[in-house]
Amino acid sequence: MATRGATSRDDWVRVPTSPEHGREQVAAVAGGSDRHDPVDVVKVVQDRGDPARRALEPMAPAVLTAVADEAHRHGVPVVAHWGTPADLAELLEAGVDHLQHLEPRGPLDGWPSGVLETMVARGITLAPTLAVTEPLFDDDTARTIRRRVLDVHEAGGTLLAGSDTGMPGVAPGRGLLREIELLAACGLTAREALRTATTAPAAALDLEDAGVLSPGAVADLVAVRGDPLTEVGALRRVGLVLCRGVVVGGRGHRTSRERRTGFGHTAHEGA
Secondary structure (H helix, E strand, O other), X not given: OOOOOOOOOOOOOOOOOOXXXXXXXXXHHHOOOOOOOOXXXXXXXXXXXXXXXXXXXOOOHHHHHHHHHHHHHOOOOEEEEEOOHHHHHHHHHHOOOEEEOOOOOOOOOOOOOOHHHHHHHHOOEEEOOHHHHHHHOOHHHHHHHHHHHHXXXXXXXXXXXXXXXXXXXXOOOHHHHHHHHHHHHOXXXXXXXXXXXXXXXXXXXXXXXXXXXXXXXXXXXXXEOOXXXXXXXXXXXXXEEEEOOEEEEEOOOOOHHHHHHOOOOOOOOOO
């Protein structure tokens, strides 16, 4: 709902102009009456931008609250893009469920009073998307951002591995692996970092058959060389990839086309 450069006339994004309009838009996508099946999540963009470079116009708090309330009325969680502490305060007041990104415009000098307690009490998750911002920060800024991530973890908050794949320099697969490594570099153990990409997102999405190794769970598995519970780097040494129990990649595996033609190597090797 709303994003930079969007207008209320665009059909690729929703730009609510009033609380009532916001409710109508959410009901259309969450209720499945907007030419599509019901959405799984509603994502809002609440970002004032950077006044020194480019200021943006966030949604009015009343509109934001209406959007979140209507989404929850349909049983749909709300994911939020944010930039500044003011954006964050409005999102928490509106009742969002998940936060994405962590930039210097945010709590570089420390989390505002009460924010971490609110996040923990309400189970609000944070996906800091460190992989996409890593090339942009100097060493001091990177260390501070990592400290803020660790603050969330130490407070008992839930971190999720989200790479923001599609952004420049963040490739599918490799971006996620880098995000897990960066979360470990924040001070999480290898086991804790691995959870941010497995059990934690499954729980956040209320998926009981994903993110775990157990009877009846979806058999989407990656076998690696080494122990990723003690060394996250082992995740890059892929031995075998299964999708719903079927081998689709790994060292020595060839696709059906490669078996027919005799050309190519597995696209998953080293992913």
